[in-house]
Amino acid sequence: MRASSRPVAGIAGSVRAPGDKSCSHRAIMMAAIAHGESTITGLLEGEDVLNTAKAVKALGAGVARTGQGAWTVDGVGPHGFASPASDLDFGNSGTGARLMMGLVAGHDVSATFTGDASLSSRPMERVLKPLREMGLKAETAAGGRLPAVLTGGRLRAIRYAPPEASAQVKSAIMLAGLRADGVTVVEEKEATRDHTERMLRAFGVEVGVEERAEGGPVVSVRGGQALRAIKGASVAGDPSSAAFAIAMALIAGEGEASVTGMLDNRTRTGFLDAAKEMGGVLRVEADGQATGEDTVRVIASASRLKGIDLDPALVPSMIDELPIFALLAAFADGRTKVTGAAELRVKESDRIKAICAMLAVNGVAVDELPDGFIVTGHGARGVAGGGLVEARHDHRIAMSALVMGSAAKQAVAVDDIAMIATSYPEFFDHMASLGASVETGAA
Numbered sequence: 001m002r003a004s005s006r007p008v009a010g011i012a013g014s015v016r017a018p019g020d021k022s023c024s025h026r027a028i029m030m031a032a033i034a035h036g037e038s039t040i041t042g043l044l045e046g047e048d049v050l051n052t053a054k055a056v057k058a059l060g061a062g063v064a065r066t067g068q069g070a071w072t073v074d075g076v077g078p079h080g081f082a083s084p085a086s087d088l089d090f091g092n093s094g095t096g097a098r099l100m101m102g103l104v105a106g107h108d109v110s111a112t113f114t115g116d117a118s119l120s121s122r123p124m125e126r127v128l129k130p131l132r133e134m135g136l137k138a139e140t141a142a143g144g145r146l147p148a149v150l151t152g153g154r155l156r157a158i159r160y161a162p163p164e165a166s167a168q169v170k171s172a173i174m175l176a177g178l179r180a181d182g183v184t185v186v187e188e189k190e191a192t193r194d195h196t197e198r199m200l201r202a203f204g205v206e207v208g209v210e211e212r213a214e215g216g217p218v219v220s221v222r223g224g225q226a227l228r229a230i231k232g233a234s235v236a237g238d239p240s241s242a243a244f245a246i247a248m249a250l251i252a253g254e255g256e257a258s259v260t261g262m263l264d265n266r267t268r269t270g271f272l273d274a275a276k277e278m279g280g281v282l283r284v285e286a287d288g289q290a291t292g293e294d295t296v297r298v299i300a301s302a303s304r305l306k307g308i309d310l311d312p313a314l315v316p317s318m319i320d321e322l323p324i325f326a327l328l329a330a331f332a333d334g335r336t337k338v339t340g341a342a343e344l345r346v347k348e349s350d351r352i353k354a355i356c357a358m359l360a361v362n363g364v365a366v367d368e369l370p371d372g373f374i375v376t377g378h379g380a381r382g383v384a385g386g387g388l389v390e391a392r393h394d395h396r397i398a399m400s401a402l403v404m405g406s407a408a409k410q411a412v413a414v415d416d417i418a419m420i421a422t423s424y425p426e427f428f429d430h431m432a433s434l435g436a437s438v439e440t441g442a443a
Helices: 021-032 047-058 094-105 125-134 167-177 195-202 239-251 270-277 312-330 342-346 351-360 395-407 418-422 427-434
Strands: 002-006 010-016 034-041 062-067 070-076 110-114 137-141 145-151 183-187 207-210 218-222 254-264 281-290 293-301 333-338 365-369 372-378 412-414 437-441
Touching: 002 395, 010 239, 010 427, 021 034, 021 047, 021 070, 021 094, 021 167, 021 195, 047 062, 047 094, 047 418, 094 110, 094 125, 094 145, 094 167, 125 137, 125 167, 167 183, 167 195, 167 218, 195 207, 239 254, 239 270, 239 293, 239 312, 239 395, 239 427, 254 281, 270 281, 270 312, 312 333, 312 342, 312 351, 312 372, 312 395, 342 351, 351 365, 351 372, 351 395, 395 412, 395 418, 395 427, 395 437, 427 437
Parallel strands: 010 254
Antiparallel strands: 002 412, 002 437, 034 070, 062 070, 110 145, 137 145, 183 218, 207 218, 254 293, 281 293, 333 372, 365 372
16 A cells, blocks of 8 residues: 655644564563563554564463553463464564574474565574574575574573674574573674663563673673563553654654653664754653663754764664654755664665665665765755655655655655554554644555
């Protein structure tokens, strides 16, 4: 199904950030291997997280929805997973598939991991390599891709330094380390999102974190620790989803918009830092707490933005927000350069190519780099628009294109919006409540 977004004079209003996808995956997984019944609120009910819930249920955990964003999970304990009767289908979710590989590795089960065409084109060896060193048996399709048949069992602890900064690799190793003999250690190349460490602690697991003068932290977990069920666990709002409303407020004419309940974590707030550096008018106020995380309210106002050279050190903390950041660059005065983002090549799409194509078809001057892009901004209301964006089965490209239409001179269309439901089911309702003009219809 296609959609198009028309220019508006301004936006106003407030939305609550949907549950963070990364934290939602982790809450379901950890509750599934805990002793007893956990209750979770604020869970993101996008297709990616629902596929993770189906996977742990197929492995033996009790999973039930009790209300909007409210779930109970009856954990099987550290030894309770059983081989599923059918394949574990993770749809479009790399996080779900990769973290579940670590969770399954230490159990005496055999499971086939599958996904949609997009996920099946993405690399899995970066996760499977260290898990094999720990003792997992895994057979994959050509190129280390899905489908993959995993056979878990007894694991040995390892000390591993991932060649690229990756929270997914770190998390998979840590989850496997819960079932390994000894202490498993991950030496990070640079700091990545630390939701796994925080969530494990909330479930009663001791996690070691040693900061270093150079490089990222050294994270460790001792095998044999049991997780305790949590009554009243809650999931903070997703900064990656909140970024769309924040960006629209900055570039779509006059007005002010706020996002409440957003996760406040230094490993995830790079987008706010970058937007402020560009001249974005943002206020951030404390807004409570969720399990293992603080939350904030972000108020964004229409702003005159300027181009910047994005510090590569910020990239890991805004990797998922780079498509919407590219829009800020398009509506800024001057040049914006992004480097150090080669990870975008292996997301739901080749996001560097997808970002450049999205901008170019709407009249924005953009140069593709091996690890990023250079955007020559057109200033406020200076982007021509009028293009049809190819989403490439990538939810963040589709949503970014529709935000662009709110601020461009002409409407912007996107060829497919089906995948938006994987991460942000409320996207269209939230856009409308803020004053955006979006129309959907058959292709």
